[in-house]
Amino acid sequence: MDTTGADNAMYALRDIPGKGKGLVATRDIPKGTRILSEQPLIAVPFGKSAKWRGNFIAQQLKALKKKQRDTFLSMPNKLPFIDSETRYVGIFETNSLPADDELRKKKAIFPEACRINHDCDDNAMKMWNENIKRHTVHAMRDIHAGEEITLSYEPYYSNRQTRQKSLRKNFGFTCSCRACSLPDEQSEERDRKLDQIRSLIQRYNEPPCSCTSCPDFTLLSYLDGRVRIYRDLDRDDWHTASAYAEAVSLTIARSDLARGRVFAQKAAAIWTTILGSDSTRAIKYADLARDPSTHEKYGTSSVWRTAVSEVPQGLGPDDFDNWLWRREKPKVVVPKILLPPTQPFFSAFSDLPRNTDVCSDGSSKKRRHWCFLGEILEPVFILPFDLEVVDIHNKKTKVHFYTEGAGTEIDASQHQPGHTVAIIDATRYDFKFGPPGIRHKDPQMIKIFPLRLTTFLSMSSEVHRLSMPQDNDMRTCHGCGNDAVAASMKRCTGCWSLWYCNKDCQKVGWTLKFHKFNCKALSDPDLRGLFLTEWEKVQDSVSFPLKVSNGPC
Structure with a gap:
């Protein structure tokens, strides 16, 4: 929705507490509205000396009407000056905005747009429109009457500490906007996502790792990850459109016209909203949506070839x-399998207590200890770590790492698809920016086992059935399945978990019942501890490594 001119009473210049002057909406402004469309009052090319710029600005000021000169001279100046020309340069440098598409050729003063103040969670987008030779400002979301119209002076993906430092250094103020004033946990959550965006951008621009078997899929997954985070943050802005635009190039270069068209449609829709339908980018991607085969990279490869009709x-x-x-x-991942009723220790995400329902000693109102299990679905390529897992109820969720190392404390060989994550006393956490998940903070409460979840559960069932003593100290032989007094049986000295009548039974268990594989896994005392500890009797705090003995725990 494009409307131009300041006389439509969309906004007014008003005093803003702690900010000086600013633009305030005088009526509701729908998302996509063109709030401003201004020609330059004074324009100066880059690359000139301060003396040259001062003289050049002075010449332009003389040609202006008095009201226009007064408007320029009333603008703030953050730089020291010794005469009128250095004062002009100071005002210009404090308030000027880009006046070309390249961002490095020319800057200018736009009397209205230059009054728009900063907010890290801005609601408007500014950009020079080369097609109409004007500076435009559009509403990135619905702006309510009485709300200040704001732009961000900092890259959106900068975290709070970085933004605050830069704003103090470059603009001389400490920001107290909504994003900078969030409660600590919410601010940490938001910063974490912004750090992930930067990580994904860096990964996308790096040469593909030689260990990556499908670099094209990996690159697309980086863009997918960025768009998902922008969605969590409820942002449809320049950065979201740029991710879609990169997906256009990636897919069309591999002859995937079907996906290339959809990505171009998505990019064009956002560019139209935040820059206007007459902007260079909106026009370019609308044209590509109509005919993606006109892209300069089309046909570089045919590995993903599709037709636009597909x-x-x-x-x-x-x-x-x-x-x-x-x-x-x-x-x-998990077929319809029932955990033994005597072992309710392992939990799906829906079984976890909420973080607000956990007592100060770490226990919940229903039980002292529990353990979340999930199989990793995707490789980790983002910092801080997010592990997407599927739990014992076949439901997907994410484990978000809030540890000091942001997940890097886990060896890369561990966090692989198909491995099972075990988190003791995990809780459900309702995030502000994204769906509920697990907020993992203590590295001693997690362990990753190189086992599929089905294997983990079946092994747990088998070990619990065969290792725990029965009445009269009877045991079940893993080889033949018969019960006998424990004193007459031999225990596997590799895993200390299974019992056999004799060497023949042990051979049967080793070869026909796959204990050769299970024995190696069960040599890990933490795995045995999870299986054999009588958790309903444990009252003390626990963490990895678990304290276990060679035998039932």
């Missing part, structure tokens, strides 16, 4: 996104 129809939003981003189909 966009699937009738899919729900999640399924369509899975197709668009070439995500692997969701896996059903």
Whole structure:
């Protein structure tokens, strides 16, 4: 929705507490509205000396009407000056905005736009429109009457500490906007996502790792990750459109016209909203959406070849996104398997207590200890770490690392797809920016086992059934399945978990019942501890490594 001119009473210049003057909406401004469209009052090219710029500005000031000169001279100046020309340069440098698409050729004073104040969670987007030779400002979201119209002077993905430092150094103020005033936990959550965006941008621009078997899929997953985070943060802005634009180039270069068209449509929609339908970028991506084969990189490779007509129809939003981003189909990791009723220790995400329901000693109102289990679905390529896992109820969730090392304390060989994550006393956490998940903070409460979740659970069931003593100290032989007095049996000295009548039974268990594999896994005392500890009797705090003995715990 494009409307121009200051006389439409969309905004007014008003005093803003702690900020001086600023623009305030005088009526509700819908998302996508063109709030401002201004020609330069004074323009100066880059690369000139301060003396030259002072003289050049003075010449332009003389040509202005008195009201225009007064407008310029009333603007703030953060730089010292010794005469009128150095004062002009100070005012110009304090308030000027880019006046070309390249951002490095020319800056200018725009009397209205230059009055727009900073907010780290801005609601408007500024940009020079080369097609109409004007500086435009658009509403990035609905702006309510009485709300200040704001821009961000800092890159959106800068965390609070970085933003505050830069704003104090470059603009001389300490920001107290909504984003900078969030409660500590919410601020940490937001900063964490911004750090992840930077990590993904860096990864995308790096040469692909030689260990990556499918670099094209990896690059697309980086863009997918960025868009998901922007969605969590409820941002449809320049950075979101840029991610879609990069996806356009990536897919069309590999001859995937179907996805290239969809990505171009998404990019064009955002560019139109935040820059206007007459902007260079909106026009470019609208043209590519009509005919993606006109992209300069089309046909560089044919590895993903599709026709524009191959966009699937009738899919729900999640399924369509899975197709668009070439995500692997969701896996059903755990078949319908029941945990032994005597071992309710292992939990799905839906079984976890909320973090607000946990007592000061770490226990919940229902039990002292529990353990979340999830199989890792995707490789980790983002810092801080997020592990997407599927739990024992076949439901996907994410483990978000809030540890001091942000997840780097876990060796890369461990956090691999198909490995099982165990987190003692994990809790459900309701995040402000994104769906509920696990907020993992203590590195001693997590361990990753190189086992599929189904293998982990079946092994747990088997060990619990065969290792725990029965009445009269009877045991069940893993080889033949018969019960005998423990004193007459031999225990596997590799894992200290299973019992055998004799060497023949042990051979049967080793070869026909796959104990050769299980024995190696069960040599890990933490795995045995999870299986064999009588958790309902444990009252003390626990963490990894678990304190276990060679035998039932």
